Amino acid sequence: MANLQLQDPFSVLKEYPEKLTQILVSPIYTCCIRFSPRGDYLAAGCSNGAIVIYDIDTAKPITMLGSEGGCHIRSVQSLSWSRCGRYLLSSGRDWWIKVWDLQSRSRPLKEHKFDSPIWECHWSSRAPWECISTVLEKSYAYVVDFVGEEAIVQELKSTLDNDDAESLDHGYTLVSCSHPRFSDLVLTGTSKGWFKIYQLRQDGVTLRHCSKFANSNTKHLVISQSGDRIAINSSDRTIRQFSLFISDDMEHINIEIEHKYQDVINKLQWNSIFFSNNSAEYLIASTHGSSAHDIYLWETSSGTLVRVLEGTEEELLDIDWNFYNMCIAANGIETGNIYIWSIVIPPKWSALAPDFEEVDENIEYKEKEDEFDESDVLEQQQELDEAEETEIDLRALEKFDVRGNDLTMKSFIIPIEYSDIVMLKMWDGAGAA
Amino acid sequence: MVPLPEWCPPLDTTKYDPNTCEELFCICKKPDSGELMVGCDGCDDWFHFKCLRIPLEYKELVFSFYCPYCQAGVTGPGAITGKLPKTVWRRKCRVSDCYRSCDENSKYCSKEHGIEYLRGISRRLDCGRYGSREVIHKMTSGRSFKQFREIGSLGLAPASRDLDPDTYDAIFGSGVFKDDLDVKMSRLIEAQRLITEGTLPTLDRYIAWIKVVNELLFSNGGAEEKGDGRTRKKARAPRGICGFSVDKKIPRDAADFVRQFHEEKETVEDLHGVCCKVRCSKHLDWTGIEQRTLQYEQESVQTSLQRIDLLKKQRNEELTLQFHEMLLRKHKICNKVGGGAIQDTTR
Numbered sequence: 001m002a003n004l005q006l007q008d009p010f011s012v013l014k015e016y017p018e019k020l021t022q023i024l025v026s027p028i029y030t031c032c033i034r035f036s037p038r039g040d041y042l043a044a045g046c047s048n049g050a051i052v053i054y055d056i057d058t059a060k061p062i063t064m065l066g067s068e069g070g071c072h073i074r075s076v077q078s079l080s081w082s083r084c085g086r087y088l089l090s091s092g093r094d095w096w097i098k099v100w101d102l103q104s105r106s107r108p109l110k111e112h113k114f115d116s117p118i119w120e121c122h123w124s125s126r127a128p129w130e131c132i133s134t135v136l137e138k139s140y141a142y143v144v145d146f147v148g149e150e151a152i153v154q155e156l157k158s159t160l161d162n163d164d165a166e167s168l169d170h171g172y173t174l175v176s177c178s179h180p181r182f183s184d185l186v187l188t189g190t191s192k193g194w195f196k197i198y199q200l201r202q203d204g205v206t207l208r209h210c211s212k213f214a215n216s217n218t219k220h221l222v223i224s225q226s227g228d229r230i231a232i233n234s235s236d237r238t239i240r241q242f243s244l245f246i247s248d249d250m251e252h253i254n255i256e257i258e259h260k261y262q263d264v265i266n267k268l269q270w271n272s273i274f275f276s277n278n279s280a281e282y283l284i285a286s287t288h289g290s291s292a293h294d295i296y297l298w299e300t301s302s303g304t305l306v307r308v309l310e311g312t313e314e315e316l317l318d319i320d321w322n323f324y325n326m327c328i329a330a331n332g333i334e335t336g337n338i339y340i341w342s343i344v345i346p347p348k349w350s351a352l353a354p355d356f357e358e359v360d361e362n363i364e365y366k367e368k369e370d371e372f373d374e375s376d377v378l379e380q381q382q383e384l385d386e387a388e389e390t391e392i393d394l395r396a397l398e399k400f401d402v403r404g405n406d407l408t409m410k411s412f413i414i415p416i417e418y419s420d421i422v423m424l425k426m427w428d429g430a431g432a433a
Numbered sequence: 434m435v436p437l438p439e440w441c442p443p444l445d446t447t448k449y450d451p452n453t454c455e456e457l458f459c460i461c462k463k464p465d466s467g468e469l470m471v472g473c474d475g476c477d478d479w480f481h482f483k484c485l486r487i488p489l490e491y492k493e494l495v496f497s498f499y500c501p502y503c504q505a506g507v508t509g510p511g512a513i514t515g516k517l518p519k520t521v522w523r524r525k526c527r528v529s530d531c532y533r534s535c536d537e538n539s540k541y542c543s544k545e546h547g548i549e550y551l552r553g554i555s556r557r558l559d560c561g562r563y564g565s566r567e568v569i570h571k572m573t574s575g576r577s578f579k580q581f582r583e584i585g586s587l588g589l590a591p592a593s594r595d596l597d598p599d600t601y602d603a604i605f606g607s608g609v610f611k612d613d614l615d616v617k618m619s620r621l622i623e624a625q626r627l628i629t630e631g632t633l634p635t636l637d638r639y640i641a642w643i644k645v646v647n648e649l650l651f652s653n654g655g656a657e658e659k660g661d662g663r664t665r666k667k668a669r670a671p672r673g674i675c676g677f678s679v680d681k682k683i684p685r686d687a688a689d690f691v692r693q694f695h696e697e698k699e700t701v702e703d704l705h706g707v708c709c710k711v712r713c714s715k716h717l718d719w720t721g722i723e724q725r726t727l728q729y730e731q732e733s734v735q736t737s738l739q740r741i742d743l744l745k746k747q748r749n750e751e752l753t754l755q756f757h758e759m760l761l762r763k764h765k766i767c768n769k770v771g772g773g774a775i776q777d778t779t780r
Contacts (some may be wrong), residue, residue, distance in 0.1 A: 068737045071733075115677070115679060135715070137715040
């Protein structure tokens with residue numbers, strides 16, 4: 001990928017990966033997977049509480065978190081990378097949420113214990129150390145602030161909720177996500193099909209929107225990068241896609257259903273959903289049930305199914321889509337292996353010389369009458385001189401790649417722990433002796 | 434069939450030059466020019482040392498030679514039987530630049546080279562302070578052959594401060610890494626102590642207490658249910674309140690607690706911070722989680738301690754080696770310059 005300009009623009013710019021290119025065989029059963037922000041690493045949370053980090057270039061595991069203890073001891077429910085790629089937030093069925101510093105990963109940097117299993121936990125886009133967590137059998141989500149020594153936990157509940165709760169039971173809050181543009185907005189979904197938008201402010205929490213979309217559990221709630229489209233996966237076997245309009249002063253919030261996605265024939269449930277980048281032109285979902293091993297891909301503007309990603313021989317559980325390396329990863333429900341789809345770019349040699357043309361067979365070339373005539377030499381020379389005079393900037397980094405991903409975002413490189421390697425050698429030696 | 438080496442062209446069976454009628458040899462298919470050649474035992478052709486990339490020094494070491502074609506099974510016995518022959522070499526004399534083959538029952542080509550080889554070894558024993566003669570004397574005197582063979586099997590001699598206090602302090606005094614490990618180790622031991630003396634007994638006591646409470650609460654109920662045939666199966670699974678509390682403090686005597694529980698008409702969900710739900714899905718398996726957490730912590734403390742032990746051992750070995758090397762260097766300089774220079778060179 002070094003020289004993007006030499007590649008076929010139509011294959012480089014493909015909007016979604018199509019080919020199953022890698023299978024990471026995991027010795028431990030994986031529950032959830034997340035790419036690092038720049039797509040260099042993939043973190044996999046396992047059923048025994050272990051968190052393994054894979055390097056995507058080599059497709060090999062490079063580290064396991066918690067070599068000196070402090071790991072989860074029940075299955076990992078969710079993972080979330082910080083924007084800088086250095087901190088990883090994990091939550092588990094063992095009631096803990098933990099923050100890992102990948103610079104020194106032998107023990108968690110910070111942790112907090114709730115009094116029941118965690119559904120999911122993710123970084124808030126508002127403040128660097130803040131995260132939003134949903135907990136089993138709790139009516140409201142929690143805002144956990146890890147800034148200080150001790151985590152500060154605050155219920156995500158407004159005064160309006162109190163009045164409402166007496167008249168109407170909204171169920172337990174199961175999922176949440178942060179609004180990418182209005183960073184103090186948090187969207188939540190409840191077990192009784194309610195969708196709410198809260199605004200977090202210094203002086204308290206305000207409920208900005210509350211509406212019912214279905215009569216069943218919310219399983220997933222995703223929002224597009226641009227923030228004007230949301231999708232909710234619920235246990236009534238339907239994915240609902242809404243357009244979301246928020247006025248700048250947040251006074252007017254309008255959500256409108258755009259499409260409903262259902263498997264009409266098999267009535268399958270959806271295990272997991274994910275939006276493509278920017279304004280979310282595509283939506284992908286993995287299917288529940290042992291007969292379906294695919295990822296469905298719809299176009300969100302028309303609601304039509306455009307592609308089915310195939311190639312696995314088992315049902316897929318969690319999915320993640322990274323837009324820097326344009327890879328979709330999903331883990332299998334039976335083996336725990338991780339499958340990665342990516343874009344395969346066919347070599348296009350003629351790109352190296354733009355005036356060359358690729359031909360299928362040899363043809364006898366007949367030159368045109370004036371083709372090799374010496375035209376105006378002076379003019380040609382002038383053109384060449386001009387071309388030489390324009391300065392080519394080789395040093396300044398580009399700000400965006402072809403897909404509009406921000407290239408100025410720093411990527412964190414996980415350091416190698418040399419003492420680990422020394423240890424491994426000695427451990428082997430000691431074992432053999 | 435084995436592939437030919439990549440530098441070897443495919444077999445060419447031309448025996449004579451069609452123009453000059455000269456006999457052609459080797460993989461290069463050239464007439465004899467007097468260059469060193471070796472005859473193949475498989476196909477009776479002759480080959481240049483140079484063309485086969487065999488160093489010329491090996492000329493006396495050939496025992497039985499097979500050309501690349503015979504070794505690959507293109508010609509010779511391998512082509513018929515399928516059993517591929519291999520070139521066999523004689524063993525070379527141990528003196529590094531001597532390429533003659535060894536005498537029978539010897540590792541050297543001649544007695545002279547045997548002496549030369551051992552002299553070379555003894556020269557290497559010269560370590561400055563003691564000459565090689567002294568070292569050999571020290572190693573051999575008063576030892577049986579068996580003891581002599583065991584020299585060195587114990588590893589490095591420990592670094593002792595008596596040998597050279599200055600060097601010792603310079604190396605072992607500033608072992609920052611080691612200090613760091615010591616701190617880590619004591620922290621881990623403290624963590625382990627906290628678990629085994631504090632958290633674990635507290636948890637065990639609390640779980641035992643909950644068990645007593647549950648027995649008091651439900652032992653009667655279990656007996657009653659036995660009459661009913663349908664519930665018997667369910668009664669076998671121990672019924673009980675969840676019993677989860679955040680701080681694992683026993684609020685009061687079990688009997689008292691039960692009395693109070695009954696007084697509250699069994700409707701409370703939370704008594705003295707103890708969760709009293711009967712089938713509590715929220716705190717499901719909290720005992721298992723707590724116990725496993727502690728067990729896991731203990732295990733990881735154990736492995737961490739082992740790790741640090743190994744790291745320390747390795748660090749110590751490195752430092753000891755450094756110490757001995759410094760000593761050696763010092764003595765060498767000492768011999769060359771004379772005693773007065775020691776102080777300057779070590780700093």
